[in-house]
Amino acid sequence: MQSEAMPRSTNTQMKSPPSAPVAQASRLCPPAPASDESPGVPGFRTWRGIYLFVFLCFVLAVAFLAAFSRWFA
Amino acid sequence: MNALDWLVLLITMVGIAAYGAWHTRHTDHLDTYLKGSKTTRWGTIGISVMATQASAITFLSIPGQGFESGIGFVQNYFGLPLALIIVSAVFLPIYRRLGVYTAYEFLGSRFDAKTRLLGASLFLLQRGLAAGVTIYAPAIILATVLGWRLDLTIIGTGLLVIVYTVTGGSEAVNLTQKWQMGIIFGGMMVAFLILLARLPAGLGFGGAAHIAGAVGKLQAVDFSLDPDKRYTLWTGLFGGLFLSLSYFGTDQSQVQRYIGGAALREGRLGLMFNALFKIPMQFSILLLGALLFVFYQFHPAPVFYNRVEWQQHAAGSNGPTFRALEEKNARLHAAAQEKIRAWLDIRERGDAAAEHTARAAMLAAEEATEAVRKEAKAALITADPLAKTKDSDYVFIGFILDQMPHGAIGLLIAVMIAAALGSKAGELNALGTTTTIDLWRHFRPLAAHDEARNVHVAKWFTAFWGIIAIAFALFAGFAENLIEAINIIGSIFYGVVLGIFLVAFFLKEVRGTAVFWAAIVGQTLIFALYVLRHWFPVLDISYLWYNLIGCVICVGLSLMLEFVLRHGTGPAPAN
Numbered sequence: 072m073q074s075e076a077m078p079r080s081t082n083t084q085m086k087s088p089p090s091a092p093v094a095q096a097s098r099l100c101p102p103a104p105a106s107d108e109s110p111g112v113p114g115f116r117t118w119r120g121i122y123l124f125v126f127l128c129f130v131l132a133v134a135f136l137a138a139f140s141r142w143f144a
Numbered sequence: 145m146n147a148l149d150w151l152v153l154l155i156t157m158v159g160i161a162a163y164g165a166w167h168t169r170h171t172d173h174l175d176t177y178l179k180g181s182k183t184t185r186w187g188t189i190g191i192s193v194m195a196t197q198a199s200a201i202t203f204l205s206i207p208g209q210g211f212e213s214g215i216g217f218v219q220n221y222f223g224l225p226l227a228l229i230i231v232s233a234v235f236l237p238i239y240r241r242l243g244v245y246t247a248y249e250f251l252g253s254r255f256d257a258k259t260r261l262l263g264a265s266l267f268l269l270q271r272g273l274a275a276g277v278t279i280y281a282p283a284i285i286l287a288t289v290l291g292w293r294l295d296l297t298i299i300g301t302g303l304l305v306i307v308y309t310v311t312g313g314s315e316a317v318n319l320t321q322k323w324q325m326g327i328i329f330g331g332m333m334v335a336f337l338i339l340l341a342r343l344p345a346g347l348g349f350g351g352a353a354h355i356a357g358a359v360g361k362l363q364a365v366d367f368s369l370d371p372d373k374r375y376t377l378w379t380g381l382f383g384g385l386f387l388s389l390s391y392f393g394t395d396q397s398q399v400q401r402y403i404g405g406a407a408l409r410e411g412r413l414g415l416m417f418n419a420l421f422k423i424p425m426q427f428s429i430l431l432l433g434a435l436l437f438v439f440y441q442f443h444p445a446p447v448f449y450n451r452v453e454w455q456q457h458a459a460g461s462n463g464p465t466f467r468a469l470e471e472k473n474a475r476l477h478a479a480a481q482e483k484i485r486a487w488l489d490i491r492e493r494g495d496a497a498a499e500h501t502a503r504a505a506m507l508a509a510e511e512a513t514e515a516v517r518k519e520a521k522a523a524l525i526t527a528d529p530l531a532k533t534k535d536s537d538y539v540f541i542g543f544i545l546d547q548m549p550h551g552a553i554g555l556l557i558a559v560m561i562a563a564a565l566g567s568k569a570g571e572l573n574a575l576g577t578t579t580t581i582d583l584w585r586h587f588r589p590l591a592a593h594d595e596a597r598n599v600h601v602a603k604w605f606t607a608f609w610g611i612i613a614i615a616f617a618l619f620a621g622f623a624e625n626l627i628e629a630i631n632i633i634g635s636i637f638y639g640v641v642l643g644i645f646l647v648a649f650f651l652k653e654v655r656g657t658a659v660f661w662a663a664i665v666g667q668t669l670i671f672a673l674y675v676l677r678h679w680f681p682v683l684d685i686s687y688l689w690y691n692l693i694g695c696v697i698c699v700g701l702s703l704m705l706e707f708v709l710r711h712g713t714g715p716a717p718a719n
Binding site for chain 2: 121132
């Protein structure tokens with residue numbers, strides 16, 4: 072299990088009051104495109120690929136459940 | 145429970161709580177206290193998101209739901225993977241980029257202070273109410289079956305979670321939830337294996353599943369369009385999508401779990417972990433309940449599974465009626481078992497016509513045993529109009545106490561308490577954070593610069609909400625079906641809150657005043673819909689639809705009000 076025994080955050084800089092860090096929020100609509108950061112998952116180069124994979128797994132799960140219901144009905 | 149069970153229970157529960165508190169006792173940076181360690185990886189985030197959602201009710205009530213109504217409840221989770229994809233792609237990157245502590249900070253910036261306060265207040269109201277249920281639910285069941293004092297059970301579990309959540313904040317919550325989920329997965333696996341081992345020789349999983357399926361317990365997907373049906377593919381997909389989107393995207397108890405971490409990637413992968421594994425997990429728990437139904441076809445089954453409640457009334461003046469019902473149940477149960485065995489034998493021979501007849505006989509016998517259970521519930525109500533007649537929550541815990549070996553009993557009780565502590569900790573952490581960031585700092589902006597004071601105040605608010613939850617659990621009465629009670633409370637509020645956030649994210653032309661009043665009107669209408677269903681049956685719809693209706697009202701009214709405000713009063717100042 073991953074250890075959580077990490078040193079305390081070195082970020083001792085106090086965050087600004089809530090209004091400051093979100094000052095640019097009103098310019099965020101419509102939402103900014105998803106980050107182009109690589110997911111870092113073997114076999115996937117984009118987040119879009121991961122979402123597609125998760126969606127297909129969901130469809131398969133529903134299909135499995137429907138088949139399971141029929142098989143044991 | 146014997147000494148071994150107590151040892152297992154105390155070592156796991158107190159040990160994890162003490163470890164969490166000790167390990168995070170020096171958490172004095174606000175970022176770490178509210179968002180967790182900056183090095184948290186996706187596995188921890190994924191487990192934490194799962195643990196916060198899976199309360200003790202999940203492991204007490206859901207097997208009972210599978211036992212009584214079958215596994216159709218799994219459809220409730222069909223909207224969840226889709227919602228998590230949306231949260232991961234749209235909500236999370238913005239929360240991360242803004243560096244907010246709470247989801248409602250975003251509303252303050254996007255709209256105005258009153259909308260932020262409204263969002264935070266709706267969260268505090270509904271989560272504060274649910275927090276009482278989260279702590280009460282396992283306590284009432286464990287206290288009833290184990291003979292513990294209800295008040296001491298509530299206070300004991302409540303104080304345990306307060307200690308480590310106040311001490312280490314989000315970091316302690318993440319840390320303890322990992323270990324608690326380990327106990328939960330291990331314990332449920334043991335329960336499943338013991339259940340399979342206790343089925344009649346030669347029956348196996350396949351035979352048991354065929355029996356459960358034949359009596360309609362394995363109908364996982366229902367394509368019906370009937371709006372009165374509570375769980376269908378459509379209520380799951382649409383109502384469930386809105387419920388999950390609101391819960392994961394706007395409920396601080398979840399947002400807080402994934403906005404921290406080492407990078408955006410970690411939060412996203414943590415959410416995708418849940419998108420992949422939540423449905424299989426819920427399916428497994430429901431299947432366990434359906435298999436419990438089969439188990440009790442071959443073992444002595446009580447006429448009413450909350451045996452303590454039953455025996456209390458059986459000892460009174462209605463004793464002869466209760467004993468007659470017990471005898472009738474035993475007789476019908478034996479007859480039903482014979483019919484099941486006959487059906488299995490014929491099915492094995494492959495005689496289709498005889499199998500059809502035997503199946504009909506088995507179903508008729510099953511209906512007869514179900515009828516006597518209804519008679520038993522009616523007898524309870526006759527004896528005491530306030531008697532609790534919902535006994536499905538007691539099926540699994542009864543199985544644990546009757547059938548599990550010592551040691552495993554302690555482990556399974558630890559599963560229930562671990563789940564209660566894990567979800568409770570996430571809730572308290574979020575309630576304390578929202579109160580500190582969205583209320584206290586809003587009204588005391590100068591104090592926001594004093595980090596030590598912020599952490600101190602966050603600790604006090606966390607403790608405050610813990611005590612409120614304990615008090616609420618001690619003095620309030622709750623709906624009998626506890627998991628539905630939580631979902632109903634959530635659904636009443638979630639739709640409108642989600643509407644506010646969807647407007648914030650996607651409708652840039654709508655400003656604060658329009659969305660604020662749209663939310664007020666929308667929430668009032670949902671309350672009215674919920675209350676008026678008692679007098680107008682046409683309004684009695686599945687509670688999952690409240691999510692969709694509340695959201696649509698809020699978004700639609702926001703657009704209309706914005707149109708009226710723009711054209712009625714001329715250009716309004718920018719937010």
